[in-house]
Amino acid sequence: MGSEMSRSSSDDAYDVVVVGGGPAGLAAASESARLGLKTILLDENSRLGGILPQCIHPGFGLHCLGEDLTGPEFAHRLIEELRESDAEVRVGAHVTSIEMRSDLVKEVVFASPRGVETVRARTVIYAAGARERHRFEAGIAGDRVAGIYTAGEAQALMDLYGVMPGSRVVIVGSGDVGLIMARRFALEGAEVVAVVEMLPYPGGLARNLMILRDFDIPLYLSHRVAEVRGRGRVQRVRVVRVDERLRETGESFWIECDTLLISAGLIPRVKVLRRAGAIMDPATGGPVVNDRLETTLPGVFAAGNSLLINDLVDYAVEQGRTAARGAEEFVRGGGIRTRRWIRVRKGRNVRLAVPHMLGGDRDVWLYARVSKPVEDALVELPEIGLRRRVPVLKPSETLRLKISAVRGNELTLVVR
Amino acid sequence: MRRVYRLTCVICPLSCSVEVEIEGDRVKDVRGFSCPRGREWAVEEVLSPKRVVMTVIRVRGGKDPVISVKTDTPIPKDRMKELMSYLATLEVEAPVSIGQVLVDRPLGLETRVVATRSVERLGAF
Numbered sequence: 001m002g003s004e005m006s007r008s009s010s011d012d013a014y015d016v017v018v019v020g021g022g023p024a025g026l027a028a029a030s031e032s033a034r035l036g037l038k039t040i041l042l043d044e045n046s047r048l049g050g051i052l053p054q055c056i057h058p059g060f061g062l063h064c065l066g067e068d069l070t071g072p073e074f075a076h077r078l079i080e081e082l083r084e085s086d087a088e089v090r091v092g093a094h095v096t097s098i099e100m101r102s103d104l105v106k107e108v109v110f111a112s113p114r115g116v117e118t119v120r121a122r123t124v125i126y127a128a129g130a131r132e133r134h135r136f137e138a139g140i141a142g143d144r145v146a147g148i149y150t151a152g153e154a155q156a157l158m159d160l161y162g163v164m165p166g167s168r169v170v171i172v173g174s175g176d177v178g179l180i181m182a183r184r185f186a187l188e189g190a191e192v193v194a195v196v197e198m199l200p201y202p203g204g205l206a207r208n209l210m211i212l213r214d215f216d217i218p219l220y221l222s223h224r225v226a227e228v229r230g231r232g233r234v235q236r237v238r239v240v241r242v243d244e245r246l247r248e249t250g251e252s253f254w255i256e257c258d259t260l261l262i263s264a265g266l267i268p269r270v271k272v273l274r275r276a277g278a279i280m281d282p283a284t285g286g287p288v289v290n291d292r293l294e295t296t297l298p299g300v301f302a303a304g305n306s307l308l309i310n311d312l313v314d315y316a317v318e319q320g321r322t323a324a325r326g327a328e329e330f331v332r333g334g335g336i337r338t339r340r341w342i343r344v345r346k347g348r349n350v351r352l353a354v355p356h357m358l359g360g361d362r363d364v365w366l367y368a369r370v371s372k373p374v375e376d377a378l379v380e381l382p383e384i385g386l387r388r389r390v391p392v393l394k395p396s397e398t399l400r401l402k403i404s405a406v407r408g409n410e411l412t413l414v415v416r
Numbered sequence: 417m418r419r420v421y422r423l424t425c426v427i428c429p430l431s432c433s434v435e436v437e438i439e440g441d442r443v444k445d446v447r448g449f450s451c452p453r454g455r456e457w458a459v460e461e462v463l464s465p466k467r468v469v470m471t472v473i474r475v476r477g478g479k480d481p482v483i484s485v486k487t488d489t490p491i492p493k494d495r496m497k498e499l500m501s502y503l504a505t506l507e508v509e510a511p512v513s514i515g516q517v518l519v520d521r522p523l524g525l526e527t528r529v530v531a532t533r534s535v536e537r538l539g540a541f
Contacts, residue, residue, distance in 0.1 A: 053484075053533065056470045056471075056472065056484035056486070056532060057470050058468050058470065058486065070470060070484065070486055070532040072484050072514070072532045072533035073514065073532050073533070075533075076514050076533065076534075158472070159472055159482075159484060160480065160482070161480075161481055161482065162472050162474060162481045162482035184470075187469070187470075187471060187496065187500055188471065188500070188504075189500070189501075189504075205426075206424045206425070206426045206431045207426035209424070210426065214467065214493065391430050391431065392431055
């Protein structure tokens with residue numbers, strides 16, 4: 001079964017199979033088609049754009065387009081660019097596995113309304129995005145009742161389907177997604193009674209923190225929602241105060257509400273990559289990659305939120321394009337020819353850094369995050385003499401650095 | 417009466433702490449900004465704060481039940497609620513295409529309500 005296509009000659013193989021039609025995948029497919037590679041994009045949804053179509057607020061494209069667009073508008077641009085290219089697109093195509101036939105040939109298996117299908121590929125760009133942490137991962141015990149949503153579920157209900165999920169809302173997490181949903185609920189006339197943040201500082205961008213003031217929404221720092229109670233529907237939640245090591249202090253109170261929104265972060269969707277044998281980085285939750293964004297599986301690249309959780313869509317697009325150029329190098333050269341890799345090491349106050357290995361012969365973007373917030377930070381890469389002052393660095397913000405040619409065996413990123 | 421407003425600038429990631437000193441309705445002093453855009457933003461934020469409003473509007477006969485819209489310019493913050501209530505009463509006929517102006521000068525505001533995605537007509541090919 002499913003072997004009909006795999007028996008065909010390798011000439012009908014695609015140079016690039018892109019898995020996922022969000023910002024990273026769309027950019028990757030357009031770029032690889034533009035580079036003259038035979039490209040197909042597979043997306044499991046019926047519409048392209050990933051989460052962009054439901055992000056109806058502005059703030060997209062400020063960096064990469066120099067314009068302030070809403071999510072659907074930004075998606076429209078990327079989709080138009082793809083339509084003008086020679087890339088093929090299949091929607092309703094859910095990728096279930098990537099089989100490594102050899103270093104140069106892969107098979108991508110997907111389920112579609114036509115059944116189980118297989119395409120052959122020289123390279124794969126994996127851009128399947130992320131999933132949201134759910135209530136149990138956020139440590140919220142209690143009744144299993146209606147009215148508990150992840151932020152993205154509520155966003156889809158409201159902004160794709162026009163359904164109001166509730167009227168008195170508690171939001172878990174003060175990251176950008178949580179704050180943006182706080183504004184959407186408040187704008188639509190719901191009462192947002194609390195945003196509850198476990199950490200002692202708020203997570204979101206300054207422009208999103210203004211939302212709390214605009215709509216008089218109380219923010220509880222160093223608190224977490226521990227328990228939900230209700231009969232059939234959420235009726236109240238128990239909020240507990242935590243100390244700086246996030247342990248419960250014993251101090252707690254109840255808030256009456258009918259809706260609990262979980263905005264507790266995203267986790268890269270990498271099951272297919274992991275099963276195919278890619279080595280994962282526990283810090284990012286995504287694969288270990290080199291500077292072409294190639295995983296430890298030859299010719300399998302990763303981009304966007306399945307590589308690492310990005311705070312700006314611009315970076316996902318950038319990673320899609322980088323992966324496409326890597327795929328081109330792989331296809332034309334019969335593999336990535338670099339034989340000696342420079343390891344990127346995480347020094348003081350660095351929680352994650354991507355890519356993990358550099359060839360050292362080209363300019364690359366390094367994406368990193370700090371463990372703890374720092375004001376007037378000094379970012380250093382001692383081996384290449386890079387020193388940069390940054391006014392504020394927060395764990396929720398990506399630090400993006402351009403690295404030019406490097407020699408030696410290691411590169412250490414330090415933030416103090 | 418003299419008042420000092422403390423703001424975190426949102427123009428760029430520098431996030432400057434800006435202080436705006438107001439006497440009556442006149443700006444006496446602005447401190448802490450590092451660029452002219454930041455100064456301008458802080459003054460406007462204190463004297464007449466404006467926001468872009470985004471919501472969805474019901475669609476009749478469309479492949480999607482609603483269409484996402486935004487005001488193409490920021491509107492006075494204190495009129496957001498009024499505009500939202502007005503937009504909640506609207507329904508548009510599919511097809512609607514991205515960029516289409518659905519309401520010009522709603523409630524007399526100097527702005528336009530623009531579709532931010534397209535909705536095809538149900539049953540269209």
